[in-house]
Amino acid sequence: MKNFAFFFILALTLVSCVQKAYERKVELTLRLPQKQVVTTVGVYGSGNPLSWQQPLALEPIIADSVYRVTFTSKTGFLATEFKFMVNDQWELNNQPNRILKYNTEGVTKMEVVFDRQ
Numbered sequence: 001m002k003n004f005a006f007f008f009i010l011a012l013t014l015v016s017c018v019q020k021a022y023e024r025k026v027e028l029t030l031r032l033p034q035k036q037v038v039t040t041v042g043v044y045g046s047g048n049p050l051s052w053q054q055p056l057a058l059e060p061i062i063a064d065s066v067y068r069v070t071f072t073s074k075t076g077f078l079a080t081e082f083k084f085m086v087n088d089q090w091e092l093n094n095q096p097n098r099i100l101k102y103n104t105e106g107v108t109k110m111e112v113v114f115d116r117q
Helices: 002-014
Strands: 022-031 041-045 059-062 066-075 079-086 098-101 108-113
Touching: 022 041, 022 079, 098 108
Parallel strands: 022 108
Antiparallel strands: 022 066, 041 079, 059 066, 079 098
């Protein structure tokens, strides 16, 4: 009986349930509510390449008001959380993070205004 229990537990550990990961292409566009001098624009979040320790830089589309980043994330999750930072200022201070729900087919696009839900 002990052998059966041992092999049963061993079989359960070897047959793990791993969530399948998918490549999700994402395009985030950030609009600034008013034109301003911008030195840095980044997005922080959960899931590679997003991180809460290091920002992913956005490129200027219109240098003082519109910025964009495109990236691919390999994930099994259906959504992720993120926030933007402009000139070392967090958006949505003391408010929940933004939620990005991945499009299961094609590119996930999201356009937001800085510091507005």
